[in-house]
Amino acid sequence: MRSWRLECSACEHKQAGDAPATLCPACGQPLLVEYDGPAPRHEDLLNRWDMWRYSAFLPVRNTEAPVSLGEGATPLLDAPALARAAGVERVWVKEEGLNPTGSFKARGMSAAVTRAKGFGVKGLVVPTAGNAGAALAAYAASASIPARVYAPRETPVAILNTIRAFGADLVLVDGHIGDAGKQARAFAAESGYFDVSTLREPYRIEGKKTMGLEIAEQLEWRLPTHIIYPTGGGTGLIGMWKVFRELCTIGWLPRAVTLPRMIVAQASGCAPIVRAWVAGADRATPWENPRTYAAGLRVPGPLGDRLILKAVRESGGDAVAISEDDIRSSTSAMARDTGIDAAPEGGCALAVLRTMARDGRIGRDSEVVVFNTGSGASYRT
Numbered sequence: 001m002r003s004w005r006l007e008c009s010a011c012e013h014k015q016a017g018d019a020p021a022t023l024c025p026a027c028g029q030p031l032l033v034e035y036d037g038p039a040p041r042h043e044d045l046l047n048r049w050d051m052w053r054y055s056a057f058l059p060v061r062n063t064e065a066p067v068s069l070g071e072g073a074t075p076l077l078d079a080p081a082l083a084r085a086a087g088v089e090r091v092w093v094k095e096e097g098l099n100p101t102g103s104f105k106a107r108g109m110s111a112a113v114t115r116a117k118g119f120g121v122k123g124l125v126v127p128t129a130g131n132a133g134a135a136l137a138a139y140a141a142s143a144s145i146p147a148r149v150y151a152p153r154e155t156p157v158a159i160l161n162t163i164r165a166f167g168a169d170l171v172l173v174d175g176h177i178g179d180a181g182k183q184a185r186a187f188a189a190e191s192g193y194f195d196v197s198t199l200r201e202p203y204r205i206e207g208k209k210t211m212g213l214e215i216a217e218q219l220e221w222r223l224p225t226h227i228i229y230p231t232g233g234g235t236g237l238i239g240m241w242k243v244f245r246e247l248c249t250i251g252w253l254p255r256a257v258t259l260p261r262m263i264v265a266q267a268s269g270c271a272p273i274v275r276a277w278v279a280g281a282d283r284a285t286p287w288e289n290p291r292t293y294a295a296g297l298r299v300p301g302p303l304g305d306r307l308i309l310k311a312v313r314e315s316g317g318d319a320v321a322i323s324e325d326d327i328r329s330s331t332s333a334m335a336r337d338t339g340i341d342a343a344p345e346g347g348c349a350l351a352v353l354r355t356m357a358r359d360g361r362i363g364r365d366s367e368v369v370v371f372n373t374g375s376g377a378s379y380r381t
Contacts, residue, residue: 002035002036002037002038002040002056003017003035003036003037004017004033004034004035004036004059005017005033005034005036006021006031006032006033006034006202007031007032007034008024008026008027008029008030008031008032009024009029009030009031009032009306009307010024010027010029010030010306011024011026011027011029013025013026013027015031017033017059017202019119020115020116020119020121020194020201021201021202022195022200022201023200029306030199030200030202030303030304030307031202032202032205032242033059033202033203033205033206035057039249039250039251040056040057040250040252041056042252044056045217049073050068050070050071050072050073051068051071051072051073051107051110051207051210051214052066052068052072052110053072053073054210054213057206057209057210057213057243057246058111058206058207058210059111059114059115059203059206060111060114061118064114064118066110066111066114067110067113067114067117067139067142067143068110068114068142069100069106069110069138069139069142070100071099071100071106071107071110071207072099072106072107072110072210072214073214074094074095074096074098074099074214075094075095075098076092076093076094076095076214076215076218076219076369077092077093077094077095077338077340078090078091078092079091079092079093079337079338079370081337081338082333082334082337082338082350082353082370083368085333085337085354086353086354086357086362086368087357087358087364088353088357088362088363088364088365088366088367088368089364089365089366089367090366090367090368091353091367091368091369091370092224092367092368092369092370093334093338093340093346093369093370093371093372094211094214094215094369094370094371094372095340095372096211096371096372096373096374097340097341097342097343097346097372097373097374097375097376097377098375100135100138101131101134101135101137101138101162102131102134102162102374102375102377102378103131103134103135103296103343103373103374103375103378104131104208104211104236104371104373104374105131105132105134105135105374106135106138106139107207107208107210107211108132108135108203108204108205108206108207108208108235109132109135109136109138109139109196109204109207110139110207111203111204111206111207112139112196112201112203112204112207113136113139113140113142113143113145113196114143114203115203116143116145116194116196117143117145119194121145121193121194122146122191122192122193122194123145123146123147123148123191123192123193123194124136124140124145124146124147124148124193124194124196125147125148125149125150125184125187125188125191125193125194125195125196126147126148126149126150126184126195126196126197127149127150127151127173127177127180127181127183127184127197128149128150128151128155128163128177128180129151129152129155129176129177129232129295129296129297129298129299130151130155130156130159130160130295130296130378131159131295131296131373131374131378132198133149133150133151133155133159133163133168133170134159134162134163134166134378136149136168136196137149137162137163137165137166137167137168138162138166140166140168141166141167141168146169146193147168147169148168148169148170148171148184148187148191148193149163149168149169149170149171150171150173150180150181150183150184150187151163151170151171151172151173151180152172152173152174152175152176152177152179152180152298153172153173153174154295154298155172155295156295156378156379158377158378158379158380159295159378160172162378171183176290176298176299176300177298177299177300178286178299178300178301181197184197185197197303198233198234198235198302198303198304199233199235199238199303199304199307200303204235205235205238205239205242206239207239208235208236208238208239208240209239209240209242209243210239210243211236211239211240211371212239212240212241212242212243212244212247213243213247215227215240215369216244216247216252216253221252221253222257223244223253223257223258223259223260224260224367224368224369225258225260225261225365225366225367225368226260226261226263226317226362226366226367226368226369227240227260227261227262227263227368227369227371228263228265228349228350228352228353228368228369228370228371229262229263229264229265229349229371229373230265230266230294230296230297230345230346230348230349230371230373231264231265231266231273231297231302231308231319232296232297232298232299232302232345233299233302233303233304234264234273234302234304234305234307234308235304236371236373237262237264237308237311237312238304238307238308238311240262241259241262241311241314241315244259244260245259259315260315260369261315261316261317261318262311262312262315262317263312263317263318263319263320263352263356264277264308264312264317264318264319264320265320265322265345265348265349265351265352266297266319266320266321266322266348267292267294267297267298267321267322267323267324267327267348268292268321268322268323268324269290269291269292269324270287270290270291270292270297270298270299270300271287271321272284272285272286272287272299272300272301272302272305273302273305273308273309273312273319274319274320274321275287276305276309277309277312277318277319278319281309282306282309282310283305283306283309284301284302284305284309285301286300286301287300287301288300292324292327292344293324293327293328293344293379294327294343294344294345294347294348295379296343296345296373296374297344297345297348318356318361320352320355320356322348322351322352322355326351326355327344327347327348327351328344328347329347329351330347330348330350330351330354331343331344331346331347331348331350331376332347333347333350334346334347334350334372335376340372341375341376341377342372342376343372343373343374343375343376343378343379344376344379345371345372345373345374346370346371346372346373346374349370349371349372349373350370353368353370
């Protein structure tokens with residue numbers, strides 16, 4: 001059995017993974033999970049078709065049953081019409097809208113709630129732009145753990161109704177997710193509930209990294225040239241880069257493999273990572289007055305800014321911001337040309353592909369994975 005420990009992503013601090021943990025006590029940066037023990041073998045992949053197929057890569061004990069609703073195992077859909085329109089060799093869409101509660105957030109919450117249940121926490125709290133709150137509400141209900149969700153009033157009504165349906169205590173907040181985060185942290189401090197905000201605990205990222213494991217397995221242990229990822233908090237991009245490095249370390253990928261270029265897709269009305277990337281900075285400054293109808297991208301000050309930029313830099317990637325009009329038109333194009341019920345975050349990723357291909361920043365021989373991170377149904381009332 002593999003064990004795990006926690007290491008700071010910025011300093012030399014290390015600690016055991018045997019109790020609830022938040023940020024590094026030494027420097028306040030995110031903690032990441034690192035594993036000890038024998039490396040996973042291919043025969044360690046479980047004969048189940050959800051993200052827990054990859055339990056050997058995840059922080060779960062042999063004696064535990066993960067808190068699972070069938071998350072993961074989403075299709076990697078070949079999209080030749082999108083490839084032709086963009087002028088590249090191949091495009092796949094990773095269709096995360098088929099997850100429980102309609103988004104990729106299910107993966108992170110499955111891992112986080114599994115660990116929280118193992119630690120016996122009193123309750124769980126999260127600020128959300130929408131989908132994370134719905135996912136926490138569902139997984140907390142499955143684990144019989146009380147949950148409170150803080151969400152901006154502008155959050156799509158369908159997502160708010162989903163949160164209510166699972167019985168979580170929903171608090172609406174004036175402002176954006178940063179304002180919701182302040183209230184969530186205050187509630188956690190006074191109530192003893194555990195805060196599962198993005199990167200304020202180390203386990204959501206481990207669930208998100210299974211997206212990278214699935215892409216590798218679905219492509220028979222090779223990788224695309226580019227991955228275009230709609231980036232709000234950025235845990236999925238950070239997690240995939242983390243697991244690609246893990247796969248190289250244990251020899252599951254060829255020594256000479258070229259890892260994908262990680263591409264950040266953001267809305268022009270809230271693009272802190274793009275602004276930092278263009279400026280050559282290693283940190284992002286919070287975006288003033290964030291505005292975009294793609295709720296998952298309305299994250300003005302992501303805690304993982306440094307880790308996102310590091311992954312983009314190490315992979316030879318890029319970061320691009322897209323207008324609201326282009327997001328809307330590309331969301332419609334993905335639905336019309338592929339039959340995928342795209343959320344605007346997925347439309348943003350497709351618009352970035354089109355823009356980069358047009359500008360020669362993605363070559364004609366490229367093989368690209370575009371993420372649709374949620375269901376378009378979440379935006380319809």
